[in-house]
């Protein structure tokens with residue numbers, strides 16, 4: 001998953017529960033279809049999923065970053081799994097994306113308290129040639145101070161030491177470059193109350209997710225930039241015979257009473273690279289031109305002390321981000337779904353997709369939509385899984401909900417379908433929840449995005465995300481997200497839910513999966529006051545209707561007029577209260 005998890009506020013959940021239609025007895029799933037789906041879903045097993053996840057999360061794939069050999073190897077492994085499962089038309093589809101990485105980083109000045117290259121973060125396309133540089137304190141790194149630092153360097157090759165806190169990193173770097181610095185070392189400011197920079201002591205912690213996730217978009221920046229913890233910066237100042245004095249951007253500037261030198265090398269890469277989506281199919285029959293998609297991203301953060309997008313910088317020997325829950329878990333469930341659904345001859349074609357470069361900003365899922373301009377219109381349902389293998393909390397694990405995301409405008413039928421198959425699956429013994437199981441049930445939550453369902457949802461496709469992770473999962477984007485954190489029962493639950501939901505969606509009898517009846521905006525099978533509320537919200541602009549919402553809610557004047565108006569609200573109200 002991309003970017004840190006946000007808490008779903010209690011207020012939002014409360015509102016949702018107040019406005020959600022009561023659990024309808026008119027469940028959307030036909031009982032015999034649900035039974036068939038449960039039987040098929042039983043073919044997906046947690047043990048098998050765990051094997052797949054363990055392989056992908058092994059060190060052999062070096063963190064599966066797209067655009068690296070490890071990422072390519074992971075794509076090839078998934079392709080082989082798809083072929084072995086019996087999918088047809090299995091292919092790896094390339095796409096280009098902007099890759100940012102750090103190939104080399106040396107920062108060493110034992111006399112200045114800077115030791116080796118311990119877990120610093122660099123950014124941009126900058127390069128500092130390997131060499132020894134005079135360290136010059138440039139205060140807060142403003143243009144004036146940078147000019148003074150340049151004069152203090154007196155013609156020697158120099159690197160600017162800068163206290164973080166007053167200017168944009170990119171501005172500081174460009175000013176340093178203008179004044180002839182060969183590189184910039186930025187050390188952290190003190191943490192504010194309640195603020196933490198990383199997993200370490202706030203005093204020593206790193207700035208995470210700032211430099212590394214914002215490579216400088218301009219080719220104008222060519223020098224290397226490195227971030228160090230505050231104590232490293234202060235120790236360097238001590239070695240120079242200086243201290244941090246001043247404030248509000250006005251610090252003392254210069255080389256100090258003792259000249260200190262730093263050995264530095266930065267080779268940051270910001271370039272176009274190739275990533276791959278892996279796609280395979282179970283061909284449809286009577287509605288083969290309609291598509292149901294089951295997907296999950298296989299890529300992760302890669303390896304190294306400088307892996308971008310990571311929430312924590314590894315401090316020990318382990319520098320591989322194994323990404324077991326994020327998202328070997330989801331891919332393993334997709335592979336299980338493929339194995340289970342091969343040979344079922346569903347009405348609709350089912351696509352199985354392992355997305356690449358999700359961690360780079362949902363690149364693979366966007367690339368799929370770009371590659372197939374007609375795809376969004378052909379898709380009747382998209383089920384994406386991301387972080388489905390670990391119960392939400394650290395040991396002792398507490399049961400975790402599988403959160404099932406609504407579409408942006410609300411009224412998701414695919415999310416409801418997923419929650420609707422839980423009951424039949426439980427009756428058939430395919431899933432278990434409560435009573436010692438890690439699975440607490442499935443619940444619809446508001447749209448959040450940030451995984452590969454997002455581009456589809458924004459293209460007005462019925463797309464949802466299954467995710468079991470919560471804010472309490474402490475290993476998110478750390479090197480500790482390893483296979484031992486996965487729960488085989490949780491993997492099985494996700495795989496079976498996705499399998500059953502995909503099958504039910506693919507077996508819907510008519511054109512357009514999961515059809516809503518006229519007026520049934522929330523897709524619960526009935527026209528109720530909840531639909532009236534939804535329609536009113538859309539009419540007054542509190543909610544943006546999808547094209548589908550408009551066609552479902554447009555009931556007045558008789559036959560519809562192609563838009564949602566107060567007339568539609570009135571007509572729905574009459575229908576809801578039985579007039």
Ligand SMILES: [Zn+2]
Nearest residue numbers: 001002326359
């Ligand atoms: Zn992630």
